[in-house]
Amino acid sequence: MPDAASNTPLHGVRVVDLSRHVAGPYASYLLAQFGADVVKVEPAGGDPSRGFGPFPNDDPHSERSGLFLHLNRNKRSVVLDAEADASRIRDLAAGADVLIEDFAPGEAERWGWGFEAVSDINPGLVMASITPFGQTGPYRDYRASELTLQAIGGPLVSNGHAEREPLKLGGHYALYHAGLTAALATTMALSRAERTGHGDWIDLSVFECQAGCRDRRSIQLTIAAYTGHCGGRLADVRRALGIGVRRCADGYINIMGAGVKRLPRLLAMIGAPGADQVDPLHIDPAQQEMFERVYSDWLAERPKREAMQEAQAHGLLAGTFNTIADVVSDPHYRQRGAWDELEHPVAGRLTYPGRPFKMSAASRAAPVRAPLLNEHDGAVLPVRRNGRATTARSEDQPLPLEGIRVAEITVVWAGPHVTQLLAEWGADVIRIEPANRVQPFTRGMEQVPTPGRVRELVERGAPVGYPDGDPGADPWNRSASFNSHARNKRSMTCDIMTPEGREAVLKLVAECDVLVENNVPETIDKAGLDYAALAEVNPRLIMLRMPAFALDGPYRDFRAFGLHVEAMVGHTLLRGYPDAGPEVLSESLASDGISGVQGAFAVMLALRHRQRTGKGQLIEQPLTEGFLPVLGEFIMDATMNGRDTPPQGNAHRHHAPHNVYPCRGDDNWIAIDVAADAEFAALCDVLGVPELATDERFASAAARRQHVTTLDALLGSACSSRDKEALFHELQ
Known part of the structure; x- marks a missing residue:
């Protein structure tokens, strides 16, 4: 029986991490969590995340920053100057399998440890x-931050x-x-390097990661290609009976109770008069008004968790809007062992x-606290010589x-995104789809819209993803949502609930790796297709299961979409307006974007473990537990200080200004993030308001x-007459 350390998927892999702040450190933390030996190289003052916070009792200290402590567990720390040393x-690279860095393009090469040199x-x-933007291209030398990258590459314009x-x-x-994408790319490149002896240089652009993110952006880009329209923020976020955010006795809940199958269940649950006589496709306005009134009264009498439990018992997708404190105290996660002490x-x-996930055969590295600055001074990685057969x-x-x-x-989205990524890097992917129905929300809308309905949705900022807005005779093959993730795949149909369908799946699985x-x-x-049954026909099979909540625990069989998952783990309330409730927010599916990449990463780890052990x-x-690390700084604040972080809007812990401002034209915006006084002075100069730079109210970040x-209003006025593209380049 192997010990836990040697049974980790990345046992024996050596990583040198020169990256800072969040992206690179999270990549190396994921590798460390599953067995890699990570040496973190920090500058003399330490990784900037050591100064970010949150801090216990709000007392800043370089060894107490919650963000740093969260992202840098299971690593060793040495201090080196990236140029002088x-x-x-x-020397470290000579003994490593992986090197991660995040300096500006060309700097590593100029300092003597670029890819060719190492x-x-x-x-x-x-x-x-x-x-931010990759090693080549017109934006190569542009600067960026979390806010500006979500704006230019991600779905920021659709949020709110x-x-x-x-x-x-x-x-x-x-x-x-x-x-997470860097960790996935690294494991893929490592698998090939170990076969061929030839390494690789991964050029990862955060902008491109956001543009390809499964949280709506990749779908919106496909819709734009199909229709010429781009989705925006919704004005009517409720949209229809049984859809949207509703207030409960002690908070908010989102119950998916619309459609031919779900609306009758919702009406029966709330005891609506005449529920058994309703045609879900034809509800007149008077009926809808009456049902909404009954629904509101029903919710007003129930706490959010009780309402969720009842909705789930009626087969409805539902999720409560939890705060971070709700999540930390939730018995489901405690029972599941989702936290480390x-x-x-x-x-x-x-x-x-x-x-972020559990593996039945491979071990996770034992959790180790983050290192003190330069705690492992003198750490070396012995050079491997003739350790690999090369081609x-x-x-x-x-x-x-x-x-x-x-x-x-x-x-829907998260599971298909896993296989999309695997297919793009060479896997032969075969979709198993129902033979007796078209999956709604996967291959398109539950009800195919008429041309008039298409026009109505476009006007409301929700363009329908069919080429030229036309569903055609086979809308299930024309959906932008489906086609954006189903490329490079094959499809077969069977009813897995029948003996014949189950037998077909077992025959296919016998010839599959995953x-x-x-x-x-x-x-x-x-x-009858759980892992035990599948392993009987293929003991080397790797099975990835992606429930919304878990395979055990209180929420095991709860139904949810990504929007419910995010509400349940506290993200929806965090991303809200500070002065409004979640009922005004457009839906986000950020957990699908994380889970898809994370699932592909988990599969790569399992394949590597199988290569060494022969075990499936x-x-x-x-989806919930995979998203918790993304909220690490807020969870750390709750566990450090008992603070339940309120809605953040576009605010930053340290920077100001840090917001989006209106530009010339309809719904045109620019995101601006100022980290230093000199940057603020430059911003004021470009906007033609130099007097703001000398105004005592704005003399420091704290001020x-x-x-x-007041500052946001003044900057909004200064930006309102400017072209967003021209201003973007001028500010850069």
Whole structure:
């Protein structure tokens, strides 16, 4: 029986991490969490995240920053100057398998440890370079931040309400997503390097990660290509009976109770008069008004958790809007072991977000607290010599997953995104779809809209994703949502609930390496296709299950979309307007964007573990638990200080201004993030308001934060006559 350390998927992998703040450190933390030996190289003053916070009792200290403590567990720390200590960095790279860095394009090369230099001394090295816009292109040297990257690449313009400014997603979402993508890319490149002896240079652009993110952006880009329309923020976020956010006795809830199947269940649950006589497709305005009144009264009498429990019992998708404090105290996560408790010599004993997923055969590295600055001075990685069999280098290298076959029984977004990523890097992916119906929300809308309805939706800021707005005779093949993730895949149909369908799945699985599914757990169990059954026909099979909440625990069989998941883990309230409730927000599906990449990363780990041990395994990746690390700084604030972080809007912990401002034209905006006084003076000069730079109210970051409402109004006025594209380039 192997010990836990040697049974981790990345046991023996050595990583040198020169990155800072969030994206790179999260990538290396994921690698460390599953067995890699990570040496964190910090500048003399430490990683900037050591000064970010939150801090216990709000007392700043470089060894007590919650963000740093969260992202840098299971690592060693050494202090080196990236330029002056180039020879030391090359020495570390000589003994490493992976090097991660996030300096501006060209700097590592100028300092003497760029990819060509380190690959000369270590041909098998995988180097991941994380930058805002990539190593090439017109934006190569542009600066960016979380706010501006969500604005230019991500779905910021779609968040919030149509009559208000757009909102960013909570915390450092774009950087976590990029870090996760870097971890996935690294494991893929590493798998090929270990086969061929040839390393690789990963050029990862956070902007491109956001543009390809499954949280609406990749779908919106496909819709724009199909129709010429771009979705915006919704003005009517409720939209129809049974859809949208509603107030309960003690907060808010979102119950998905619309449609032919769900509306009768909703009406029966609330005891609506005449519910059994209703045609869900034809409800007159008077009926709808009466049902809404009954629904509101029913909710007003119930706490949010009780309402959610009843909705789930009636087969409805539902989620409460939890605060971070609600999440930390939720018995479901305690029972599931979702938290880590660690003692730190300076910060003390704290609760941290734990593993993002469980693996049945491979081990997770034992959690270790974050290092003190330069705690491991003198750390070295012994140089490997003749450790790998090499093949002749060729311009036409095989894709990392060539020869891997993947079956999927997936719905909607998160599960299909896993297999999309695997297919793009060489896997043969086969979708298993129902033979007797078209999956709504996966291959399109539950009710195919008429041309008039299409025009109405476009006018409301919700363009329908069919080419030229026309569903055609086969709308299930024309959906932008489906087509944006189903490329590079094959499709077969069968009814998995019948003996014939189950037999077909088992025959396919016998020839596969991986099966991915993200259904309600009871669906797969009723079909007799759980891991135990599949492993009987293929012991080497890797099965990734992606329930909304878990395969056990109080919420096991709860039904949810990504929007319910985000509400349940506290993200929806965090990303709201400080002066309004969640009922005014457009829907976000940020958890799908995280879970898709995370699922592909988990599969890569399991494949690597199988290569070494010959064992297949079950991976359990709940969407909720996979998203908790993205909220790490807020969870740390709750466990450190008992603080329940309120809605953040576009505010930053330290920077001001840090917001989006209206520009010339309809719904045109620019995101501006100022980190230093000199930057503020430059901003004022470009906007033609130099007097603001000398105004005592705005003389420092603290002063600007104190008077941020006034400052935002003045900057909004100055930006309102400017063209957003021209202003973007001028400010850069």
